[in-house]
Each structure stands twice: as C-alpha cells, then as structure tokens.
Amino acid sequence: MVKPVRILYVDDSVLDRELVRDAFEQEGGRFAITEASSWSEFNACLAEGPYDVVLTDFNIRGVEGIQILDQVKSKMPDVPVVIITGTGSEQVAAETMRRGAADYVIKSTRHIRRLPFAIDAVLTRHRLQEQERKAVESLRESNTRLEKALEEVSQMQKRLIRKERLNALGQMASGVVHDFNSSLMCIIGACECVISNPCMLDKKDEMMSLTKLILSSARDAENIVQRLRKLHTNEDTSFSPVIVEQAAKEAVEMTEHKWKKQAASEGKKIDIEVSAPKIPSIMADESQIRELLINLINNAVDAMPKGGAIKIQGQQDGKWAMIKVIDNGEGMTEEVRQHCLEAFFSTKGKKGTGMGLAMADGIVIRHGGTIEVQSERGKGTTFVIRLPLEQPAARK
Ligand SMILES: Nc1ncnc2c1ncn2[C@@H]1O[C@H](COP(=O)(O)OP(=O)(O)OP(=O)(O)O)[C@@H](O)[C@H]1O
Numbered sequence: 592m593v594k595p596v597r598i599l600y601v602d603d604s605v606l607d608r609e610l611v612r613d614a615f616e617q618e619g620g621r622f623a624i625t626e627a628s629s630w631s632e633f634n635a636c637l638a639e640g641p642y643d644v645v646l647t648d649f650n651i652r653g654v655e656g657i658q659i660l661d662q663v664k665s666k667m668p669d670v671p672v673v674i675i676t677g678t679g680s681e682q683v684a685a686e687t688m689r690r691g692a693a694d695y696v697i698k699s700t701r702h703i704r705r706l707p708f709a710i711d712a713v714l715t716r717h718r719l720q721e722q723e724r725k726a727v728e729s730l731r732e733s734n735t736r737l738e739k740a741l742e743e744v745s746q747m748q749k750r751l752i753r754k755e756r757l758n759a760l761g762q763m764a765s766g767v768v769h770d771f772n773s774s775l776m777c778i779i780g781a782c783e784c785v786i787s788n789p790c791m792l793d794k795k796d797e798m799m800s801l802t803k804l805i806l807s808s809a810r811d812a813e814n815i816v817q818r819l820r821k822l823h824t825n826e827d828t829s830f831s832p833v834i835v836e837q838a839a840k841e842a843v844e845m846t847e848h849k850w851k852k853q854a855a856s857e858g859k860k861i862d863i864e865v866s867a868p869k870i871p872s873i874m875a876d877e878s879q880i881r882e883l884l885i886n887l888i889n890n891a892v893d894a895m896p897k898g899g900a901i902k903i904q905g906q907q908d909g910k911w912a913m914i915k916v917i918d919n920g921e922g923m924t925e926e927v928r929q930h931c932l933e934a935f936f937s938t939k940g941k942k943g944t945g946m947g948l949a950m951a952d953g954i955v956i957r958h959g960g961t962i963e964v965q966s967e968r969g970k971g972t973t974f975v976i977r978l979p980l981e982q983p984a985a986r987k
Pocket residue numbers: 769886890891894918920921922923927931932936937938939942943944945946947948949971972
C-alpha cells in the first residue's frame with residue numbers, strides 16, 4: 592500500500608480545520624493529517640514529525656504565518672510549507688513565497704476543496720526540485736573530482752617534463768664529456784708519440800703534420816664546447832663544404848694512438864683503409880663529421896680484440912653521400928644491434944659510457960641524415976651513414 596502523505600496542518604479556526612480535514616478525507620486515506628491550533632501545539636507536533644508537508648494558516652492567534660515558516664525551515668529544511676490565507680491577503684502570500692514557502696492557497700470553499708491536488712502538485716514540484724538539486728550537487732562533486740584529477744595530471748606532467756629535461760641534460764653532458772675526452776686522447780696520443788720518439792723533433796715535415804693534428808683535435812674539442820653554448824643560445828650550426836675522404840683520413844690519423852699504438856702494445860694489428868673516390872663535398876660541420884667517424888673507429892677497434900681490418904668507404908647514392916664504416920670484428924647480437932644507438936647503452940661495463948653511438952646518431956640527425964647498423968655476431972659490423980649532399984636548411 593502507498594504510504595499516506597504526512598501533513599502537519601496549523602490553524603486556530605475550528606471551522607476551517609473541519610473544512611480542510613473534510614477535503615483530505617474525501618481522498619480516501621491518501622493523506623494523514625496532524626492538526627495544531629496554536630504555536631505551542633505546532634512546536635510539539637513538529638518535534639514528533641517527520642512530515643512530508645506543512646500546511647499553515649497565515650493568521651493564528653499571536654503568531655504570524657512567517658514565524659511558522661521560519662521554524663519549519665530551521666527544524667526541517669527539506670519540508671515544503673504551504674500557506675493558506677484569506678482572500679485579499681495575496682500580497683502577504685507572495686511575500687511568504689519569497690521567504691521560501693512552496694505555495695499558497697486562498698481560503699475559500701472552492702480552493703479548500705482543491706487542497707489535495709495543490710498539495711500533490713507542491714510535492715511533485717518539490718521532488719523534482721530535490722532531484723535537480725541532487726543532480727546539480729553530484730555534478731558539482733564530480734566536477735570538483737575531475738578538476739582535482741586534472742590538477743594531479745598536470746602536476747605529474749610537470750614533474751615528468753622536469754625529469755625528462757634533467758635526463759636530456761645528463762645525456763648531453765655525458766655525450767660532451769665522451770667526445771671531449773676522445774679529442775683529448777688524440778692530443779695526448781700525439782704528444783706522447785713525440786716524447787717517446789725525440790728524434791721526430793728533427794723531422795720538420797712529420798712535426799708539422801703532427802702539430803696540425805694536435806691543432807685539429809683541439810679545434811674539435813673547442814667545437815664541442817661551442818656546440819654546447821649554441822644549444823644554450825639557440826644559434827644555428829654553420830655548415831660549410833666538407834670533403835668526406837679528407838674528414839675520414841683525419842679521423843683515422845686522430846685515432847692512431849688507439850688503433851695503431853695501443854693495439855700494438857696489446858699485441859694486435861689493425862689495418863684501416865679509407866676510400867671515397869670522388870664523392871662531391873657535403874654541406875656539413877666538419878668537426879662533427881670527424882667526431883662521428885672517430886666514434887665509429889673507436890668502437891670498431893674495441894670490437895677487434897685480436898686485430899682485424901676497418902674500411903671506410905664513401906660513395907654517392909643519389910642525393911646522398913653514403914659513408915660505410917666496416918669492420919670484421921666480433922659483431923653484435925640482434926638485441927645489441929637494436930639498442931646500440933641509445934644513450935648509456937654499453938656492453939663494455941666500466942670501460943664504456945654508452946654515449947659514443949648516441950652522439951654519432953645525434954650528429955647524423957642534426958645533418959638531416961640517417962644511420963643504419965648491420966651486424967652479425969662473429970661476422971663484423973657495418974655502419975651505413977647517409978648525409979644529404981646539400982643542406983636545405985642548417986639544423987642545430
Ligand atoms: N663496431 C662495433 N662492433 C660491435 N659492437 C659494437 C660496435 N659499435 C658499437 N657496438 C656495441 O654498441 C654499444 C654502444 O656503443 P657506444 O659507442 O654507444 O658505447 P660504448 O662504446 O660501449 O662506450 P664508449 O663509447 O663510451 O666507449 C657498445 O657497447 C657495443 O656493444
């Protein structure tokens with residue numbers, strides 16, 4: 592059975608109460624009415640609640656309908672209040688509506704008969720308003736939750752970006768240290784060569800080319816530092832025509848201390864051959880091209896513990912200068928081949944930083960070229976580098 596609508600009805604007029612009661616009784620038990628005829632009775636009944644609706648006369652002895660309204664609003668804020676007023680009090684009724692009354696009904700026989708329908712309408716409206724209020728509230732709540740989640744994501748994003756930046760910075764610093772060290776090794780190697788062969792000092796030509804080599808290595812080191820500075824100031828790298836064969840020969844000379852002297856001291860022999868017949872010069876940063884080749888030569892030497900041969904071949908491939916650095920060393924497993932260009936990837940333990948190929952890759956990218964690694968365990972390795980013969984636009 593449907594629960595009756597619980598009404599607290601406040602009115603000091605016995606006659607009116609009878610009329611109202613009668614109107615509700617006509618509805619056959621749909622309404623349960625609690626009656627109060629004074630302020631004290633009203634308060635006692637209110638305390639006994641709950642009610643679905645409060646219906647109150649506007650003029651009760653010693654009390655104004657407004658007081659009843661305020662009392663209900665403070666004790667049972669969710670319960671709608673309907674005011675019954677005598678004819679001619681419409682203005683007062685409108686005022687009570689402004690103060691929060693749900694509706695008002697004129698006290699006339701015709702209107703009192705229609706009271707049950709008026710109460711039904713008030714309750715329906717109240718229910719709808721409640722639903723709307725709850726929906727708005729839950730929307731507001733989920734909005735707040737969303738905003739909080741969004742804020743968290745944005746904070747996380749900021750932390751990630753910062754971490755990535757720090758990683759990139761660390762990576763760059765390691766790369767610079769790596770290549771700066773390679774240049775220093777060239778200079779140290781050349782100086783040691785003179786010190787251990789003092790008779791070289793009498794050979795003017797040999798001394799001249801050794802000094803040029805030292806200067807070239809020092810310039811490369813300077814260039815590495817310049818690159819760092821340019822990165823900071825966002826300047827572009829300046830390219831000029833570079834003869835690949837010459838750059839390759841210089842790289843070979845600069846690494847002599849490693850592939851020739853160090854190898855000899857370890858009892859192994861390594862041969863290097865450069866052949867780049869007549870490829871047009873490329874637009875590039877010469878010192879970066881040397882740096883790239885030095886890294887590849889150093890790796891090839893490391894991959895040949897028993898000695899072997901390295902070939903640097905250059906040829907034109909359409910709009911590209913194709914440079915191959917081939918060694919017949921130990922080669923790589925497929926897994927190493929796939930990861931070897933990554934920063935900090937090394938199979939050399941404490942002897943390697945894993946930055947050589949990452950730097951080489953960076954140089955190729957800055958020149959708008961590509962790098963490809965072909966390798967098989969036990970069969971050697973070939974790096975195929977393609978650099979555009981012409982630079983459409985200087986890159987950093
Ligand atoms: N020519 C090669 N033959 C075989 N393996 C190679 C060759 N070149 C690179 N690798 C592999 O790729 C890895 C990464 O090379 P990369 O030059 O980046 O670092 P690294 O040589 O280990 O360290 P570092 O350059 O500081 O000496 C090497 O550890 C090695 O396993």
